[in-house]
Amino acid sequence: MLNDLLDVAKMEHERIDLNLSLFDLKELILKIVNEVHPEIQKKSLLVSMNIENDSITAFGDEVRIKQAINNVICNAIKFTKNSTKVTITAKQIGKSESENIRQGASLPEFERYLLFT
Numbered sequence: 001m002l003n004d005l006l007d008v009a010k011m012e013h014e015r016i017d018l019n020l021s022l023f024d025l026k027e028l029i030l031k032i033v034n035e036v037h038p039e040i041q042k043k044s045l046l047v048s049m050n051i052e053n054d055s056i057t058a059f060g061d062e063v064r065i066k067q068a069i070n071n072v073i074c075n076a077i078k079f080t081k082n083s084t085k086v087t088i089t090a091k092q093i094g095k096s097e098s099e100n101i102r103q104g105a106s107l108p109e110f111e112r113y114l115l116f117t
Contacts (some may be wrong), residue, residue, distance in 0.1 A: 018061040025056040044083045051092040
């Protein structure tokens with residue numbers, strides 16, 4: 001958490017270094033799900049993964065992208081009721097990637113714009 005706060009401070013001062021590289025997004029998602037497996041078990045959740053390709057090549061800062069995806073998956077686990085389902089979907093769209101995590105009770109369409117304002 002301390003590292004996350006330091007990262008935010010760096011971003012606010014526009015001094016964040018990115019280590020850009022190619023990496024396998026599917027492998028990264030599987031690694032994150034494996035890391036949070038104890039929390040998944042505690043809540044008796046069923047995690048469904050819908051990843052279209054054998055691998056999805058992504059370009060970016062793998063550490064930063066892992067932080068973002070980990071945060072979304074952890075929030076899905078945290079805010080999903082016990083004994084329900086979390087679905088993780090990833091697919092390649094052209095040369096870019098799309099990653100989506102859906103939980104049982106999603107945010108209503110009319111409130112989604114509030115996420116990034």
